[in-house]
Amino acid sequence: MLSVGRISLCRSFQAPSTRPVLAAVARAFSSSAQSTATGSMPIALSPAQPPLTSTSHPHVHRSAAFARLDPAVHLPELTQLVGGPAGVAPQDAMDFHNTDWQGRYRGASSLALLPSTPQQVAAVLKYCSDHQLAVVPQGGNTGLVGGSVPVFDEIVVSTARMNKIRSFNAVTGVLECDAGCVLETLDNYLLPRNHTMPWDLGAKGSCHIGGNVATNAGGLRLLRYGSLHGSILGLEVALTDGSILDTMSSLRKDNTGYDLKQLFIGSEGTLGVITGVSVLTAAKPKSVHVLYIGCESFATVQTIFSEAKQRLGEILSACEFQDAPSLNLVLQYIPNTRNPLSASHPFYVLIETSGSNETHDLEKLDSFVEFLYDNKISSDAVASQDISQVKAIWQLRENVASAMKRQGEVWKYDLSLPISQMYPLVEELRTRLPREPGVLAVGYGHLGDGNVHINVVAPTRSESVHNAIEPFIYEWTQKHRGSVSAEHGLGFTKAHCIGYSKPPRAISLMHNIRSLFDPKGILNPYKVLPHD
Amino acid sequence: MLSVGRISLCRSFQAPSTRPVLAAVARAFSSSAQSTATGSMPIALSPAQPPLTSTSHPHVHRSAAFARLDPAVHLPELTQLVGGPAGVAPQDAMDFHNTDWQGRYRGASSLALLPSTPQQVAAVLKYCSDHQLAVVPQGGNTGLVGGSVPVFDEIVVSTARMNKIRSFNAVTGVLECDAGCVLETLDNYLLPRNHTMPWDLGAKGSCHIGGNVATNAGGLRLLRYGSLHGSILGLEVALTDGSILDTMSSLRKDNTGYDLKQLFIGSEGTLGVITGVSVLTAAKPKSVHVLYIGCESFATVQTIFSEAKQRLGEILSACEFQDAPSLNLVLQYIPNTRNPLSASHPFYVLIETSGSNETHDLEKLDSFVEFLYDNKISSDAVASQDISQVKAIWQLRENVASAMKRQGEVWKYDLSLPISQMYPLVEELRTRLPREPGVLAVGYGHLGDGNVHINVVAPTRSESVHNAIEPFIYEWTQKHRGSVSAEHGLGFTKAHCIGYSKPPRAISLMHNIRSLFDPKGILNPYKVLPHD
């Protein structure tokens, strides 16, 4: 057994002395010029307003089945249903509600409703269903596939005013809350109570728990705590017939009939509006450490993951990777970041451990790093020495998406693939891209979950770049039995891509289920499933 | 830091020298006089054949919508669909296929089909749907709520001949197999490959993985590895329209549309027949230990669980409890068992740890036991010293159900409740039971999952005992927002009890979903949902 001191084998990382960028980024998300009085709202970072979606996507047609909002008739009635004017977003907030986080899509809705109770949501849905008015459910509006904003003039129904914690049981760890609670707010509530949310994402300062459930968000802790299909214990959902489906529960086990709540996890606002969530939170780990490891090849990246699973076992809580170009973008665009290693490398692996015994965890980490060095798997690794260093290392990985946006126009792909195939795809893609200045493909992601993010950036929107990527990237994924959307969902961007990952029988059943819950088809039209 | 030797604080447990009973019980399950050539089959341990269900439940009427099997017409056609006579169970196997494990229900079916491919299953379902013939899907027939056997003359469709492992990836831990694989067979396959199944149950020697999925089985490892909703990655399901829904996948993350497979997890054979399963298996723990702790009160039982969560953290893999009467029944009826503690106690807690580092795990256990002793929480505990002792301790808990069956007529309840309410219910129930010799109520179960099993035994079937328990036990559970079926499902026994745990809107949606998948209602009629 090695002594604890041996962790010094791996150099310690000195964080920059300035305030952690992570907090700054979270702040940038939550204190926006566009924010309304209704809660924490994200800012769309692109300076220029995107074109209307109806202009940029002329092949998508507004369905003639939907009525147009009649301000004289519908508006007073809907205002009453949401309890008066406080339930209607001010006009100057409509840019926020119409535009997605990436700044790629812009709807032309003139109405965003901010109901404050599940009953109000249900009443609004029934009204809209009866009057054939299309609706977009919206949480924190941080979704990455254009699912959370109107395509045309759909009415936005936002959960921003439903943000109360209903109960927390410190013995069982079960939290019940409104769907509009911001993820980070929930985590901040839990931490002093010795618990933590079982998922975490870069958008935590703005995204709502209802949006997380609706997108079946994956994020940074899935390796340890599993998917939302396991940790969500119950949901409360408003349906288009005006009823409220109450499956709220604080029970870990309940086999009384079909597990209906599962259908809403990942339904992206097409089956109902989630108004309440019951979640099994995790015990707050007593000891958290992060390693950042330089690697000379993607083969090494894979070896490190296999060895980490074996050697760190039950304390391994995340295993992420990023390539050199993705780190370089972060270093270039995100203030107060630096490469903590002694040199640059083609790849980097981030390993996090979370355990209940500091001494034991350090011993495991120590012998893991020793193993990497002794076997010449890597010769350059740093370990966090305190929680601020944990955060500083994490942002090298977490800020890739934000950094890319500053570089230009971004094409984002979020794929599940056999691990061995993840990087060969990036390399093949590079050979296809036009050899033009500023055109760059990067690969990074949740190695431990088999989930790679491939982003391509170019100075401006470009047909030739687009055609070099699609449909190639989807066909390649299909060939390797992967998923064309590992965690972001299908939304508007990928509604027509589902066939690459799901067989026709599954898609036809999804249409049937959608019709069952929403016979008029008013919920999030043009999204998730193929339409014409 | 304590030395490893300190584990001796807690006395070591000497197992009886004879062959472990666990293996004997598993054998009893799998080598039955009634077993056919089609695989491992359980034996119904009750000596006398139960009455026909149609006799014992005269208020349940055979639906006139179903055709009766015409041996001249249907039999040759169905035989052809399953590939010839090998696909039809011999007549002397019909007792097995008609009778449930508990020996409480007996159907009058004259036909059990043993298809060998998913295509055959789909063809059979389409045929039966077209000809209005009712069907019961059957796995290992170990279910405890009468769901796996015909109520009247339904045709049994068994997965017993579909028992091939399709693939296993030792890097990702993903196993793909036929639905008829026996759980224990799969675990035995995985162990030498450094992996293990993420669930385990007393019926492992006989139950099929398809049956586990169809019942959303909980079992002994849920605390550590979570529910099947998280660990099942994909399913292949034959539907009544003759199609095969293929969601088989080896991906941990896939957000392309609704997660349809979730609907089948816990659907108890009412939506389709599961023919293939893809599961994320767990790394085989390098170090497994069991503590058995005597407790003077149920308050102490709860304290031990809270402390174990805090102090054993990520290595805690099971936390079970049983009361004195339940242990006494095991000691009385199950050969080669003995109480390993120095005295009898009102309650016993079984704690299992599974970790990757023996030294670390022993240190954690050592300081946990020291804490219990120092704080006078318990003064009587034993720790397993090797794997045979792990098994010997486990059977004290695992064999309660089998022991009860030998004592007489058993009423079984499988409830989820807030932990503090678990035992007060047992105590209140005891005050209601007739004070007659041989009438006994016991409580035991999966403490860590909030799941208590309450069993009442009486020398013979008795109205007065029955009426003392029901509906009291269900109403009590409803009042405490519990579940009237934590893990066993609803089946035939509890099809009319769903309303105690689910609201009317949920039940009506379940009916809708059932009709969507099975418009003719041929799949497992009279089960799961209320019928008339």
Ligand SMILES: Cc1cc2nc3c(=O)[nH]c(=O)nc-3n(C[C@H](O)[C@H](O)[C@H](O)COP(=O)(O)OP(=O)(O)OC[C@H]3O[C@@H](n4cnc5c(N)ncnc54)[C@H](O)[C@@H]3O)c2cc1C
């Ligand atoms: C910087 C950044 C990092 C991210 N990192 C990750 C990551 O690591 N992993 C990951 O999985 N995702 C990630 N995402 C995307 C992720 O989908 C969202 O951040 C989040 O889960 C969406 O929550 P939201 O409240 O913002 O939902 P929105 O964006 O408002 O909505 C998303 C979808 O859900 C629907 N919806 C929202 N609320 C409800 C409701 N109450 N009922 C029904 N439908 C509803 C909407 O209609 C829409 O289709 C990231 C996004 C950003 C901007």
Ligand SMILES: Cc1cc2nc3c(=O)[nH]c(=O)nc-3n(C[C@H](O)[C@H](O)[C@H](O)COP(=O)(O)OP(=O)(O)OC[C@H]3O[C@@H](n4cnc5c(N)ncnc54)[C@H](O)[C@@H]3O)c2cc1C
């Ligand atoms: C000794 C003992 C201990 C047990 N311990 C536990 C425990 O700890 N936890 C727990 O949760 N359960 C436990 N059980 C009950 C549990 O439900 C079953 O043991 C097991 O999950 C059922 O599997 P099976 O293959 O025997 O299914 P069966 O009994 O054959 O069927 C059960 C139900 O599933 C349906 N079904 C079966 N196969 C399929 C299929 N391929 N497709 C569609 N539907 C299908 C049937 O129609 C029926 O409704 C125990 C049972 C016994 C006898």
